[in-house]
Amino acid sequence: MTWWREAVVYQVYVRSFADSDGDGVGDLDGVRSRLGYLELLGVDALWLTPFYTSPMADHGYDVADPRDVDPVFGDLAAFDRLVTAAHEHGLRVLVDLVPNHTSDRHEWFRAALDAAPGSPERARYHFRPGRGPDGDEPPNNWSSVFGGPAWTRVSDGEWYLHLFATGQPDLNWTNPEVWADLEKTLRFWLDRGVDGFRIDVAHGMSKPEGLPDSVAAVRTGLLTGGRDGDPRFDDEGVHDVHRMIRAVVDHYPGRVTVGEISVQDNARFGRYLRPDELHLGFNSRLLQAPFTATAVRRAVEQSLASTAAVSATPTWALGSHDVSRPVTRYGGGEQGTWRARAMALLTLALPGTVVVYNGEELGLPDAEIPDEALQDPQWERSGHTQRGRDGFRVPVPWEGGAPGYGFTTGVPWLPMPDGYGRLTVAEQLEDTRSSLSLLRRAVELRRTHPGFTGTDVEWFGAPVGCLAFRRTGSTLVCALNTSTDVVPLPPGDLLLSSRSLDDDLLPPDTAAWLA
Secondary structure (H helix, E strand, O other): OOHHHHOEEEEEOHHHOOOOOOOOOOOHHHHHHOHHHHHHHOOOEEEEOOOEEOOOOOOOOOOOEEEEEOOOOOOHHHHHHHHHHHHHOOOEEEEEEOOOEOOOOOHHHHHHHHOOOOOOOHHHEOEEOOEOOOOOEOOOOOEOOOOOEOEEEOOOOOEEEOOOOOOOOEEOOOOHHHHHHHHHHHHHHHHOOOOEEEEOOOOOOOOOOOOOOOOOOOOOOOOOOOOOOOOOOOOOOHHHHHHHHHHHHOOOOOOEEEEEOOOOOHHHHHHOOOOOOOOEEEOOHHHHOOOOHHHHHHHHHHHHHHHHOOOOOOEEEOOEOOEOOHHHHOOOHHHHHHHHHHHHHHHHHOOOEEEEEOOHHHOOOOOOOOHHHOOOHHHHHOOOOOOOOHHHOOOOOOOOOOOOOOOOOOOOOOOOOHHHHHHOHHHHHOOOOOHHHHHHHHHHHHHHOOOOOOOOEEEEOOOOOEEEEEEOOOOOEEEEEOOOOOEEOOOOOEEEEOOOOEOOEEOOOEEEEEO
C-alpha cells in the first residue's frame, strides 16, 4: 500500500515546537532535537509549516524567498540535517507550499512597485486602476479573509489584490513566469529530499477573468468556502495549477501532495482529488462539527462521499494552526478534554490519513493571550474585533515550568500559560492515563491491529446520542457516546477507551474500540 494512505502525520508549527538557540522562537534544529519524541509517538511523517525567508507579516505564510530558510529558523544546512535525521528515524517530511501569494518583500513585488502600470513586472500580480471618478475606490468589492478590503492602493494610484494581509499580494496565475517559478520551487525541495507538500489555500491561485464583484458580501474565512456568490476562490483554472504540480511530483516516486481545500460542495471538493491532481485534501467538516453524534456522523459521511466519487483517500484532522484547539472547541475544562480524547479515537479509527497538530496529543486548550502580546494579522486587520489565531499557536510545553517549559531557555514568542506544568510532555509520558499515552497507544494499535482495514465504514444502530461503526470487512468497532447518559457497550472485547469504563458501560463524552 502507498505509505500515505493510512499515515498519521504530525503537524509541526515550527515557531512553536522547539527552540534550539534561546531566542524564544522555534527553529529547524529544535525540530531535529525532538525527532525521537515523534518516533515515540509512532507517527509516520511530519509536516513543517513555512520556514522560508519572510518578514513574518503572517508568520511565514508571506514568503519573500520560497527557496531559502529564514535566519530565525536556521539555514539550508539546518534543513538538510533535519531531513536526513528524520529519515534515519523512519519519518517522512512534508513542507508547506504557498502558491497563492508572495510577501510584499519578494523581489518580484518590489520590482512591481518600482515599475510603471502595465509593465511586465506588475503582470506577475493583480494590479488594477481603481473605480470612481478619481480611481480612489477599489477595483471590485472583494474583501480580505483577514478583514477589510482585498485591495491596497500604491503611490501611482493603482491597486493590488491581496486576499489575505496587505503584505501578501496575490500572484497572477495567467502569467507563465509564475508557473515556471513554482516548478523551480517544487524541484528545489524535492531534490533536497522532501517527501511531499501541504499546499496552502489550494482552492485559491486562479481568479475569474475580469475579477467580477462578489454577488453578495460573503466573508469566506479560512475554513469555509465555495462558489456561491464568491468568485475569490475555487475558480476553474485552479485545477490546471494542480495538474502541473502533480506532473512534477510524479517524477519523484513516493512523494505526496495534500491540499487545504476550503470548498464545501462534495462534488467540487472531489474534483481536486482526481487522479492527475492532489493525492489528499483537507476538508473542514469534522473540524466544524459540534460534539453530537448526529453532527459527527454527518461530517464523516459527507467527507467519505466527497472522496469516494473519485476513489481518493480521505484525510482527517481535529485541529491546526488556524482553528481553535479541540479541548476548547468541545467546551473546555474537564468536559472538553474528555470529548477531545474521544474524538481522537474516533478519528484514528477512520480509514485514510490522519493529521495531528502539535500539542493536540497533550490535550492543550487555547491559551488566553493579553492584548499587547497578540501578533496575528487578524487582530490589526479587524480593528481589534477578532483576536486571531495566537491562542492556539502557543509553544509546546516540554518540561519544567514557566516561562519556557523546556521549549526555550529564553522568553517564548507568545506567553505560555501558568497552568501548562501538568500538561508537559515529561509529565504525561509518566502517566499511563494521560492524553499523550492514549494517543501513543491508539497510533500503535492503528498500525499493528488487523482490524484497521477497509476503505469505507458501516454504521450500526446505537442509542440516542451515540454512534458506532466499523470499517468495511473489519471486526473492529468504534463507539462514541455524545449523550449525557451511560449506555451499554457494543459486543466485543475492549481494545482501548478514551476514559476508564465501568463494567460494560460507555460513559458520556467517551469513545471505545472493540474487536
